[in-house]
Amino acid sequence: MEWRIMETRHLRYALALAEHGHFGRAARALGIAQPPLSKQIADLEREVGVRLFDRTRQGVLPTGAGEAFLVRARQALEEMTAAAVDADRAARGETGRLRLGFIASALLEPLPDVLGRFGRERPDVRLELHEMASGRSTAALIAGELDVAVTLGPPRGAGAEHLVSVPVGHAHLTAVVGSAHPYAGQASVSVDQLRRQPLIVAAGEDEPAIATGLRTLLGEDAAALDGATVARDVHTIIGLAACEVGVGLGPSRMLSAPRPGVRFCEVTPRTALPDLVLSFADRNRSPVLGAFLDTVRRNCPDVGAALDRRSGHA
Structure with a gap:
């Protein structure tokens, strides 16, 4: 079957007519005159090829074919409304x-x-x-x-x-130690103090710049850095510090992850990190x-x- 002229308004008109059972009342509800509504319903019936409504003295009633058509028409309009809502939400970044x-x-x-x-x-x-x-x-x-x-x-x-x-x-270098460590009560630790401690540092793919900065800070011959415990990331640094393995060195972002058993100290001089x-x-x-x-x-x-x-x- 070739569809040529059926539009959304035909579906709305048919549903309104079925709801009100009267051309005049349906036209008023739709905000149009009765003659155009009658013409649109007649056009729709020609398009579908069957009579959708019986015109009786008691009112306008859907035929059996009309009832079947109205079920699909209602679903189609609901889907079109949902499609428009989905498109609008996607355009506003609410889905996806x-x-x-x-x-x-x-x-x-x-x-x-x-x-x-x-x-x-x-x-x-x-x-x-x-x-x-x-x-x-x-x-x-x-x-x-x-x-x-x-x-x-x-x-x-x-x-x-x-x-x-x-x-x-932004971040700068910060030290983390276990609560029983001698540095636990200090607000800051110096580079000289770090040179004398076993260190914990991260050495993942993202750490070359940090490792280079630490070597520059501690000195090329810093034995503490050469023998440092290597951690996967800052979370592991904090955990190993809690285990009293040594002094952990990482970004000051670590301060937002306090946990029992550790204390944080500033490193002096302050060293900016990437x-x-x-x-x-x-x-x-x-x-x-x-x-x-x-x-x-x-x-x-x-x-x-x-x-x-x-x-x-x-």
């Missing part, structure tokens, strides 16, 4: 998915607050979260396999010039990504202006 790559220390800050708020405001967005070394998440971002990444330091390598990147976290950097592809116009960046702006006010400048929205 967000693929995020991150390094472990970003789970100390700022990700807990950002992801918590985003999840509450966008509960129907599917979050795909991947803990990844910075180099791997940068490559995945460039390849279109991630929507956003949080890395240690800015992305590097071929294709990084097509990414928008802004710092979302920033946490949030990056996304400049060509990515996903509404979900836009909604996520809005959450970052609201949760990290000092990031907003830089983000707008780098993404060309200022």
Whole structure:
């Protein structure tokens, strides 16, 4: 059967006529005159090829064919309404998915607050979260396999010039020790003190810059660094410090993860560490990504202006 003129209004008119059982009342409910309604129903019946309504002195009643047609018409209108709602929600970033790559220390800050708020405001967005070394998440971002990444330091390598990147976290070197350690009662420890202690440091794929900075800070002949216990990430550093293995060295973000049995100390002189950097592809116009960046702006006010400048929205 070839459909030529059936439109949404035909379905609405048929349903209104069935509900009111009278052309005049149905026309008033629809906000149109009765003659156009009669003509549209007649056009619809010609299109379908069967009589949908019986016109009687008692009113207008659906035929058996009409009843069957109305069931489908109602479903079609409901689906069209739902489709419009779904499209609107997707356009506003309320549905869809967000693929995020991150390094472990970003789970100390700022990700807990950002992801918590985003999840509450966008509960129907599917979050795909991947803990990844910075180099791997940068490559995945460039390849279109991630929507956003949080890395240690800015992305590097071929294709990084097509990414928008802004710092979302600053840190300096901090020490963590067990509560029974001699340094536990000190507000700070010096580099000379660190040279005389067994150390715990992270040495994953993201740590070369930190390791280089530590060697510069402690000196090329620092035996403590050569014999340091190697941890996978900051969470392991804190855990090993609690076990009295030595003095853990990591980013000041560790201060947001207090636990029984450890104490934190400033390292003097203060040593800046690479920033946490949030990056996304400049060509990515996903509404979900836009909604996520809005959450970052609201949760990290000092990031907003830089983000707008780098993404060309200022």
